[in-house]
Amino acid sequence: MTALKVISDRAESTPRAGELAHVIDALTDANVDLLSERVRRNPRQALPSRDALERVLVDLRAVLFPAHFGTTDRTPEGIRHAIALRLEDTMARLQDQVRRGLLSACTHGDGDCVVCGRRAAEVVRELARRLPAIRALLGSDVRAAYEGDPAATSMDEAIFCYPGIAAITHHRLAHQLYEFGVPLIPRIIAELAHAATGIDIHPGANIAGSFFIDHGTGVVVGETSVIGQRVRLYQGVTLGARSFPVDESGRPIKGRPRHPIVEDDVTIYAGATILGRITIGRGSSIGGNVWLTRGVPPGSYVSQAQSRDDLFDGGLGI
Numbered sequence: 001m002t003a004l005k006v007i008s009d010r011a012e013s014t015p016r017a018g019e020l021a022h023v024i025d026a027l028t029d030a031n032v033d034l035l036s037e038r039v040r041r042n043p044r045q046a047l048p049s050r051d052a053l054e055r056v057l058v059d060l061r062a063v064l065f066p067a068h069f070g071t072t073d074r075t076p077e078g079i080r081h082a083i084a085l086r087l088e089d090t091m092a093r094l095q096d097q098v099r100r101g102l103l104s105a106c107t108h109g110d111g112d113c114v115v116c117g118r119r120a121a122e123v124v125r126e127l128a129r130r131l132p133a134i135r136a137l138l139g140s141d142v143r144a145a146y147e148g149d150p151a152a153t154s155m156d157e158a159i160f161c162y163p164g165i166a167a168i169t170h171h172r173l174a175h176q177l178y179e180f181g182v183p184l185i186p187r188i189i190a191e192l193a194h195a196a197t198g199i200d201i202h203p204g205a206n207i208a209g210s211f212f213i214d215h216g217t218g219v220v221v222g223e224t225s226v227i228g229q230r231v232r233l234y235q236g237v238t239l240g241a242r243s244f245p246v247d248e249s250g251r252p253i254k255g256r257p258r259h260p261i262v263e264d265d266v267t268i269y270a271g272a273t274i275l276g277r278i279t280i281g282r283g284s285s286i287g288g289n290v291w292l293t294r295g296v297p298p299g300s301y302v303s304q305a306q307s308r309d310d311l312f313d314g315g316l317g318i
Contacts, residue, residue, distance in 0.1 A: 039104070045103060046100050047100055048097050048100045048101050048184055049097065049100075053188050053189060056093050056097065057173070057192060059086050060090055063083055063090060064169065065138075066082040067079055068159050087128070091124050091127075091128055098123050098124060099116055099120035101182050101185040102119055102182065103116050104184050123182060127173075127180070134172045137172055138168065138169055140210040140211075141164075141168050141209065141210065141211050141212065142155050143155065144210040144212040144230065144232070145158040145162050148212045148214070162216075163198070163199060163215075163217070164197075164199065166193060166196060167194075167219075168201075168211055169193075170189050170193035171193065171201045171203065171207065172207075174186040174187075174190050175205070175207070178204050187202075187203060189203065190203045198216060198217035198219075199213060199219045200219065200220045201221040203223075204224060205222065205224070205225040205227065206225070206226045206227065207225075207227045208228050209229055210229055210230040212232045212233070213232075213234075215234060215270075218236040219238075220237070220238045220239065221233075221259075222239055222240050222241055223258075224255075224258055225239045226259075226260075226262070227262045228263045228264035228265070228266070229265070230264055230265045231264070231265070231268075232266075233268050234268065234269050234270040234271075234272075234288075235271075237270070237271070238273045238275075239259055239274050240273065240275050241258040241259055242275040242276030243258075257277050258276065259276075260274045260275070260277070261277070261278070261279045261280070262274075262280045263280060263281055263282040263283075263284075263298070265282055266280050266284050266285070267285045268280075268285075268286040269285070269286060269287050269288040270288045271288050271289040272288060272290045272291075273292065274290075274292045274293075275292070278292070279296075280292075280296055281295070281296055281297045281298035281299065281300055283298055284297075284298065284299060284302070285301045286302050287301070289304050290302055290304050
């Protein structure tokens with residue numbers, strides 16, 4: 001069969017535009033149905049861009065770790081120049097995305113809200129001021145990865161290679177925006193990390209310094225989790241919710257504390273599932289594949305055999 005004949009056969013079997021009209025109409029209707037009421041009233045309103053945020057995060061990573069991702073001149077002057085070169089433009093692009101996020105939930109009226117524009121500028125200025133503190137936390141995370149993993153040959157290796165460092169970098173930025181009350185943007189940042197690393201940390205989770213996720217794939221940390229200093233999680237760990245309180249209409253009530261509190265110096269091994277607003281006491285170790293719905297006192301060691309009699313009822317949700 002000649003190449004010309006193959007092309008001809010394909011052309012004959014391809015649906016024509018007229019035949020696809022009903023498909024196009026159905027897809028259009030389906031997508032309009034998912035738009036918020038505000039966007040329906042303002043169909044040209046700019047929504048946040050996942051692609052644009054991904055580029056912003058690449059540049060923020062270079063600002064936070066310029067010696068690794070921003071420049072080949074690693075003298076203090078070279079590092080300072082690399083930060084200065086990126087920071088202003090990166091924050092301006094982030095401000096536009098934050099403004100779009102605020103507009104997506106705006107209640108001030110239709111159109112390009114001036115109040116949301118001002119709030120976006122305030123949020124990004126405050127985030128910029130907090131970048132040194134965020135970098136200090138990330139430095140403690142990198143040291144925890146290097147010191148906690150005998151396979152790590154250097155802190156450079158942890159920064160370049162460890163998915164836990166990538167995930168916590170995204171999280172520390174997303175968490176600040178979440179704390180500022182920015183809609184949508186923190187979740188997009190968290191999901192970019194989730195897609196890249198397999199680590200799912202809700203931006204609402206409160207995580208102290210020297211945090212280390214070893215291997216990482218399948219880790220889930222719920223919205224209202226609280227994690228203390230020097231905590232280590234292995235792959236497949238879930239810090240989830242045991243159940244959801246609901247309103248009179250049967251809809252989940254948002255924002256209630258429903259995830260675990262993990263105190264300082266706790267290690268949770270691979271595959272452990274910890275559910276509900278329970279406290280894992282300081283210095284405890286939770287063994288692999290444990291299912292835990294009751295708190296444990298400081299210094300506890302919980303193994304799979306010990307926890308086997310625990311009730312498995314109501315273990316719902318993340």
